[in-house]
Amino acid sequence: MQFDKSGLKLAGFAGFRSINALESGRIPQGTGIFAVLAPEGLQPRFLRKSSAGVFKKKDPSLPEPVLAAAWVDGAAVLYIGKAGPGSKGNRGLRRQIQEFLDFGQGKPPGHWDGRLIWQLAEAGDLVIAWKELPVEYLNQTAANYHSAFIEEYGKLPFANLVRAQAQGSQPT
Secondary structure: OOOOHHHHHHOOOEEEEEHHHOOHHHOOOOOEEEEEEOOOOOOOOEOOOOOOOOEOOEOOOOOHHHHHHHOOOOOOEEEEEEEOOOOOOOOOHHHHHHHHHHHHOOOOOOOOOOHHHHHEOOHHHOEEEEEEOOHHHHHHHHHHHHHHHHHHHOOOOOOOOOOOOOOOOOOO
16 A cells, blocks of 8 residues: 555545644544545654643653654654444544544543644644545454555554554455
């Protein structure tokens, strides 16, 4: 897989809106995978303090050397997340992405996956894309994307701190 805008488009991703211009009403409500991409030529500038919300009384900010070590030179994809249906069946891409954006605005999250995004000075310029998938394919697809990314770049995307695991899912 090619981990840039054209590669993601070929893989069925849509959206490709900057965080600053994203209208949540245009995000599908179904389950799927989403990616956060850097605009072309982005040179990261790390904030001392994350704009993200506090999680379980823990500050999401990390020291600059940790952020710099996580940065993947040459990679457009900074984060790959998934959006399942939730225990009540009322989640999905729209709600998951909106909660991710709210987290970046300082609201307390339900989890803090992707938190490194919110320590980038250019976070508002980052681009979000999504791919709708049936729930039974989510875990395997996320695991496949993480594995392919690691194969190409030697580590996970910048803001993915935990590798996705396939848990009884079907490959896509």
